[in-house]
Amino acid sequence: MRPHLLKLLMRVAGREWRRLTAIALSLLALGGIGWAALAPIQVSSHDELFEIPHGTWARRMAGEKIEILPHTIHLTLGLNDVLLLRNKDEVPHIFGPTLIMPGQSFSLPFAQASTYSFQCTAHANGQLNVIVEPTPAPGWERLHWRWRKLSNAVWHSPESHHH
Amino acid sequence: MRLNPNRLRNHAAALLLSLLFASVSITTCANADVRPELKAGVFNPPYMAPEFSLDGTKNSDVTLARYRGKVVLLTFGFTNCAAVCPTTLATLAQARSGLGKAAASVQVIYVTVDPERDSVARMREFLAAFDPSFIGATGTPAALAAVRKKYGVTAIKQGSGRDYAMAHTSSIFLIDRAGKLRALMPFGHDPADFVHDIKFLLAH
Numbered sequence: 001m002r003p004h005l006l007k008l009l010m011r012v013a014g015r016e017w018r019r020l021t022a023i024a025l026s027l028l029a030l031g032g033i034g035w036a037a038l039a040p041i042q043v044s045s046h047d048e049l050f051e052i053p054h055g056t057w058a059r060r061m062a063g064e065k066i067e068i069l070p071h072t073i074h075l076t077l078g079l080n081d082v083l084l085l086r087n088k089d090e091v092p093h094i095f096g097p098t099l100i101m102p103g104q105s106f107s108l109p110f111a112q113a114s115t116y117s118f119q120c121t122a123h124a125n126g127q128l129n130v131i132v133e134p135t136p137a138p139g140w141e142r143l144h145w146r147w148r149k150l151s152n153a154v155w156h157s158p159e160s161h162h163h
Numbered sequence: 164m165r166l167n168p169n170r171l172r173n174h175a176a177a178l179l180l181s182l183l184f185a186s187v188s189i190t191t192c193a194n195a196d197v198r199p200e201l202k203a204g205v206f207n208p209p210y211m212a213p214e215f216s217l218d219g220t221k222n223s224d225v226t227l228a229r230y231r232g233k234v235v236l237l238t239f240g241f242t243n244c245a246a247v248c249p250t251t252l253a254t255l256a257q258a259r260s261g262l263g264k265a266a267a268s269v270q271v272i273y274v275t276v277d278p279e280r281d282s283v284a285r286m287r288e289f290l291a292a293f294d295p296s297f298i299g300a301t302g303t304p305a306a307l308a309a310v311r312k313k314y315g316v317t318a319i320k321q322g323s324g325r326d327y328a329m330a331h332t333s334s335i336f337l338i339d340r341a342g343k344l345r346a347l348m349p350f351g352h353d354p355a356d357f358v359h360d361i362k363f364l365l366a367h
Contacts, residue, residue, distance in 0.1 A: 083204075097334060098315055099315025103208075105206075107207065111202070119317050
């Protein structure tokens, strides 16, 4: 009788333990989601970097078509709201809105959410668009931003963002 | 093998949690919030602004060397410009007004991209409507094209006949007291941003 009772008690305790664990994990998950939706977003750098690699001019002279900047760049206020252009080539380049000397960088901050158009001879249509989105609001927008950031970190290497 | 729904649920919750904690570490690992000190785009390192010598509206040649010790705001345009140039020049005039005594340490130079129509006299009259201290600069088409090339400025004729327009770079170059090209302010900034950056350049 005694061993049987002990067995029963252990089974009940095991079931309760699993239930408590599930509840604790659920609460933690909810807390995590709440944090992700509400906590202010902090970033280590505001820069969205684009580089002209060394040898670009030589490759272009050899007939290679090289696109450095996309036609449209998406930035987010308060997060990645500084367009950083760096010329690592040996000759000056028109890069986005300006002429950048070899070894020089150009750092352009944005303070208002809007769509900006720059003349840019590096593009076939002569135009570069920079779309600056507002800072993600607490709630769904922040949660979505964090999820996108996490997905990018998991699925893409850092190089894939910087052309 | 039978799948235990409870175990599956626990594993899913644990995975979600670990992802969320990973996102914490990604977004809060280092909060070295470094933003540029200027409202304009900044060149790093700054190099000497390309020199030029053009015909000026103040009865003398316009060179950058002449204005060493002042902050020079260099912009390109044409007097028949309908919107961009008047807006830019009005903004720069307001910025100078907002600077008080420091305005004496600022020189606006407006280089034409339309020498065909912009004579020295025409530019003088046009600029005086905004701020009598502004200096216009013109020259031969070749001389002006050479200056534009040095600064990466574009100017493309649009239309024909007497009422043609010029599509041109609308940014303003900020040159410090030592003659270095420090920054470039895109079109659309308000006078307060110029006041902020000019004060910074006068102090640094």
